[in-house]
Amino acid sequence: MIAENIHSVETRIQAACDRAGRSRSDVTLICVTKTMPVEDLQEAYDAGQRSFGENRVQEINDKFPQLPSDIQWHMIGHLQRNKVKYLMDKAVMIHSVDSASLAAAISKEAVKAGRVMDILLEVNAAGEESKFGLGYGDVLPLVKEISTLPGIHICGLMTVAPYTDDPETNRIFFKKLRELSVDIDRQSIDNVSMNILSMGMTGDFEVAIEEGATHIRVGTAIFGKRNYAI
Numbered sequence: 001m002i003a004e005n006i007h008s009v010e011t012r013i014q015a016a017c018d019r020a021g022r023s024r025s026d027v028t029l030i031c032v033t034k035t036m037p038v039e040d041l042q043e044a045y046d047a048g049q050r051s052f053g054e055n056r057v058q059e060i061n062d063k064f065p066q067l068p069s070d071i072q073w074h075m076i077g078h079l080q081r082n083k084v085k086y087l088m089d090k091a092v093m094i095h096s097v098d099s100a101s102l103a104a105a106i107s108k109e110a111v112k113a114g115r116v117m118d119i120l121l122e123v124n125a126a127g128e129e130s131k132f133g134l135g136y137g138d139v140l141p142l143v144k145e146i147s148t149l150p151g152i153h154i155c156g157l158m159t160v161a162p163y164t165d166d167p168e169t170n171r172i173f174f175k176k177l178r179e180l181s182v183d184i185d186r187q188s189i190d191n192v193s194m195n196i197l198s199m200g201m202t203g204d205f206e207v208a209i210e211e212g213a214t215h216i217r218v219g220t221a222i223f224g225k226r227n228y229a230i
């Protein structure tokens with residue numbers, strides 16, 4: 001079932017790349033595995049997937065030792081400063097940085113661990129009350145503020161667009177995120193690249209690809225509905 005789902009998601013990714021004149025290799029599929037048992041992750045792994053996304057540190061901690069070591073773990077959820085240290089030997093990237101204090105905590109732990117952590121700044125693209133993330137106008141000042149911190153590399157932007165039945169309604173937000181990343185890139189700030197746009201989920205990943213997503217985060221279309229009760 002999971003392998004079939006991945007196959008159909010892959011077909012849709014390829015079609016969106018074709019429509020946009022982009023290469024499939026320019027888009028990374030992150031399988032969002034939160035709440036899913038390790039057996040399901042192993043199935044996705046066996047179907048060829050290597051990039052997995054989790055939104056809780058505890059879950060990465062639990063699953064990490066039970067699965068192959070060549071998995072690239074992406075932290076995509078809201079992150080508390082005191083939990084940052086647990087990610088240093090596990091995550092390849094943190095998508096959800098939205099404050100100077102969190103960036104400073106990541107910097108400190110990365111230096112301690114002797115590594116550089118790739119980070120994305122999370123933008124609340126639709127200005128939703130219920131969501132984390134920066135307002136558009138707060139992104140560049142934060143980039144400038146944290147760009148000199150050791151142990152982190154700012155690689156781009158991330159957003160969680162509104163939940164919608166009509167993916168077209170999110171196109172404007174993906175467009176705006178891309179424009180913002182181009183604006184920031186033009187500033188040529190040291191230690192800052194804007195190569196990554198992490199946007200698009202089950203409901204809207206094709207539109208996101210058409211608007212320039214380099215990383216899409218897909219859960220439900222691969223693993224089915226999540227049960228948060230367990």
Ligand SMILES: *Cc1c(COP(=O)(O)O)cnc(C)c1O
Nearest residue numbers: 032055076201202217218219220
């Ligand atoms: C859960 C989650 C996803 C995946 O959502 P689906 O709609 O199941 O594809 C993507 N990004 C983030 C940040 C998430 O928390």
